[in-house]
Amino acid sequence: MTALACYTFRARWIGFAGSLAAVALGVALFTAAGLTLAAAMRGSDEPPRWYISPSVVVAGPDGAGSTPHRSATDPPLPPGERGFVPAATVPTLSTVDGASTVIVDRAGYARYGPAGEAHPWAAGALHPVRMRDGAPPTRDDHVVVTSPSDRRPGDVITVATVSGPEPFTVSGVVDSAAAPALYVTDATAARLARDRIAAVVLLPRPGTDPHTLAERARAALGDATPLRVLTGSDRRGAELDPDAGLEIAAVSLVGTTAGVAGVVAAVVVSGTFAFTVAQRRREFALLRAAGATPGQVRAVVVAEAALVGSVAGVAGAVLGTVLAPVFAAWLARHGMAPSDFAVRPVWWAPAAGFALGLVVALAGASVAARRAARTAPVDALREASTGRSAMTVTRCVAAAFCLGGVVPIARLMAGPAGAAYLLLVVLLLIMAGAMLLPALPIPVGTLLTVGRGAIAALARADVLAERRRYVSTAVPVLITIGLAGGALVGTATISATEAAALRHRLTASVVVTAAGAAALPVSAVERTRAVPGVAAAMPVKTTTVFDSVGGRVREVSAWYTDGPAAATLIRLPVAAGTFAELTDDSVAVNAALAAAHGWRPGARARLWLNDGAVAELRVVAVFADRLGLPELFLPWSLAAAHSTTPTPDAIYLAVGSPADHRAVDAAVTALGGTALPTAQYLTTLDSEFDRLNRLALLTVLGATLVYTAISIANTQLIATTGRRRELATLRRIGATRGQVRWLLWRGALTVWSVGVACGGLVTVGTLIAIHAALGRSTDAVSTRVPVLPLLAVVVCCGAITVAAGVAPAWRPPGRRP
C-alpha cells in the first residue's frame, strides 16, 4: 500500500500542500521554541567563572530539603540567593588530608562598577590573578579592584554596601581571569558578608586528585550535612549567576511558548488530516470498489500521513532551526533573556519537532483512516460529500472532560505561575469548544443565510449537508480567537485585579525605593524613621521560602518586614494572633498554610528560608488568604541572617500627607534612595508590569497566532479547492461568476461567525474561571477587555477566512475534475 500512497503522493503533492504546510509550519514553530528552550536551560555544563583553579569547593545548600541529596523535583533557591557554610565546619575541613591551603571565601554585597561582591584577598588564589599596580589590601578600608578600571592606587572610591555607601581606598589593581570583584581584608570581607561564609575551598596539594580530596572532605563532613562538596564544572553551582533570575524567567516563558505551540500544532495538524481524508471520500470508495479491503484503505491513508509527516517534518525542523536564533535574539533584545543569550544547536529539539509532526500526523490520519475504511464502495457513485459530523456522545464526553479539567487548574491562576495556568485553562476551553463545534454551523448558518434567492437557498443547503466542512474550517478560527481572546482578557483581568488588590492592602502613603542600580541600604529605614512626620516605616523584601507537605517541598511566597509597622501600614485581615509579635524567630502565615500544617498562633512552624537553612519559627498570627498579600510574613531580623543581600526592595511609610514625600526624599538621597507617593509608585510599577506582560504574551502567542492564521487560510483553500467540481457544475447550469463568489462569501462568513461565536464563548469561559478563582481571595475582580487588540484579531480572521475561501474561485474552474 505504501507504493500506492507514494504514487498518489508524487502525482498530486499539490493536493497535499495544505497538509504539508500545516505539518511543516507546526514543526517549525515547535522546533524553534524547543531550541530556544534548550538554550535557556544551559548553564550546568559551563565552566566556573570564579573557582577557576583546581579546587574542591564546599558550599551551602542550593535548595530546600533536609538531606544533602535533594530530589530533582525539589525547588531551587530563589535567584540571587545562596546557601551558607557554618563557621563550625572550617576547623573540620582544615584537617582534611591532601589540602595545601584552605580558603574561607566570603561574598558580601559591595557594588562598585561592574563588581557586585567583596571577597577576601585570599580568594585571589582561586583563579589566576596578577597584580598590575599597587599592593594587596592591608588596612580594613583598603580595596583591590579588577582591571579594566580608571582607578589608581590611592584613589578613594565609594562602594555601595548593605549598610549604605562606604568610602574605600584603592590599594591595588589586578588583572583577573575571574568575573569582576572587589578584594578586601579578611576582617572587612567578614563584616560586609555579615560573618557568613559563602564557601570553604580546599586547594589540593600537588599530586592529590581533586576527586580524592572531595571524597575525604565528604567523609569529614559526615552524611547528614546539607553542604555540597563540588569539583570540576559542578563548582559553577557555588557561584551566584547575576543572570539567574532572567534565565529562569526565560525558561518558563519559552517553555510555555513551546507547550502552547505544541498543543496548537497538534490540534491543527490532526484536524487538517482528518479534513483532507474526509474530503477524499469518493476516492476511497473507488478504491474499495476496485477491490481494496477496509484494511488496505486504512493503510493507504496512514502511509500517506507518514509520507507527508516525514517530508514536512524535515522541512519544518530545518525551518525551525533557522528561525530559532531570530527568536532568541528578539528575546534578548527585549530584555526577556540574558543579553548574551544565543541558541546552540542541540539535536533533540529538531528531532522532537520532527517526531511531534509525524506522530500527530499519524494520529490525526488514523482516526480519519478508520472513517475512510468504513466507506462503502457504492459511495463512489453518490455525489461527493464530506459528511455531516453530528454532535456525538463521544464529542460531548470529551468536551465534558476538558471542561472538568479546567476546574482544578483554574484555582492555580491566582498563584505566582498564574499566566501559564491561564493559558492551560484557555487551551482546555478551546478543546472543549472544538468538541462542541458541530452544534453551531446550522443555527449560525441559517441565521446568516436568510433570504429567498437561489444563492441563499444553496448556502443553506450547503450548511445542512456539509457540516463537517464547516466544522473543520472553523477550528483554526476558533483557536485563533479563543487563544487571543482568552489570553488577552485573562491576563489583563488578572493583573488589574492583582494591582487593585495591592492598592487596597497598602495604606502607606509614601514609598522609598532605590534610585539607581545599587540596592537600597537597610540604614535607610532608620533614616526615614527620623524624618519628622513619619509615623511608621516598614522595609519589605519579597522572597520565596519553602515548606514541606507530605514529604513534598513547596515554594511559598514571603515578605520580610517589620511586624509592628506592618500592622499599621498594611490592611491585614488577621484571623488570629497579632503582627506586633512578629519580631524575631516568628512567622505570620495565611489561612491556607495554617490549615495545611495545622498551625495556630503559638505553634512551631518548620520552614526552609531563602538560603536553604531550616528554621523553627513561632507562629504569631494567621491571616486570611487575600490577593495582594504573600503566603507568609517573616520578621526583618531574619532577613539579615538569611538573605544574600539583606536590603529592602522598598520601604513603606506612614506620613501625614503624601506631599511630605519630599522631606523623606531629601533624607534618603544620600543613601541612594528616592521617595514617591505610593499611588504614583504603584502606577509606574503597573505600567512596567503591563509592558512586560504584553511582551511575554507576544512571545508566547505571537508565532502561534501567525501559525493559526495561516491555518485558517490553509483549510479554507483546501475546502474551496475541494468544491471545484460542484462550482463548475453551478457555472455550467448558468450561475454567474458573481453568484458563485457570493455563495463562497456566505460560506466563509458562516465559518468565520461560527469560529468567532465559539472563540467568544472560550473568552467568556476564561473570564468565568478567573472570577471563580480570584473571587475567593479578593473582594472585586476587575474585568478588563482589551477591545482594540481583540477587534483587530477578529477582523483579521474574517479577512483571511473570506479571502482564502473566495480566492480559488477567481481562477477559471477546470473543465474536468
Add this chain to the structure above:
Amino acid sequence: MTEHTTPPVVRLRELTRTYGPADAPVHALDGVSLDLAEGTWTAVMGPSGSGKSTLLHCAAGLDRPTSGDVLIGGVRLGDLDETRLTRLRRDRVGFVFQSFNLLPSLTAEMNAALPLLLARRRPRRAEVRDALAAVGLADRATHRPAELSGGQRQRVAIARALITEPQVVFADEPTGALDSTSGREVLELLRALVDERKRAVVMVTHDPVAASYADRVVFLRDGRVAGEQGQPTPRRIAERMTELERR
C-alpha cells in the same frame, strides 16, 4: 447455449433493498431472484428508477441487500465480513460503473492495474498494456483521467474490470456515454469475453441495440422482475420497453 447444464456463477434469491427511513421506505428492489450462468450475457432493462443499478450493486457485492441472498460461485456473500467480501469481489467480479470510474491521480495504466496492485500481485507491464490494447487504448497508457475523453475513461474502466480475469463482469450502462462506433467496440469486446473466455456478463442498458448483443434480457419494473426475453432483437426489446413504461 447450454444454460441448464452449467451451474450458475451468480444466484440471487429473493433480493430486497430498501432505502430511507422505516416510516417512508423506498423499495428499490422488491424480491428479485435470478440465476446467471457461465458463458452467458444478460442485459437488464427497465425504466429509470426501476432498481437496475441497485440490483447490480447488490449482485456484485458492492452493497448489502436488506434481505435475500447473493451467491457468487456458491459462496453466500451475507456470510462474509467486509475484508473477505472484498477479496472475493477482487478475485471473481469485475465492475464498470455508470460514471465516476477512475481515480483521478492515477494514470490509465495504474487505474487498470489497480485490482492487481490491491491483490498484491505485481502486474506485468505487458499484461496491463494488453488489457489497455484490448480496449483500444494502447497509446493512452500514461494519461491521467482528466486527459481522456468520456468514452476513453469508460474503456479504461472496462480494462480494469477485466484485468483480474473475473468470472463475472457487471457493467452499468457501459455504452451510455459512448458514440455508436466506440459503443459497438465495447459491446464486441464483451461478446468475445462471453464466447471465447466463457465469462458471465451482466449489463444494464437503456439501448435496445446494445441489449440485443446479450443472450437474454431481464426486464425490471418497480424493483421486480417484469419478464424476460431470450435471443432478443432490438425491435422486440423496444416494444417491450414501451409497454413497460406505458403501464
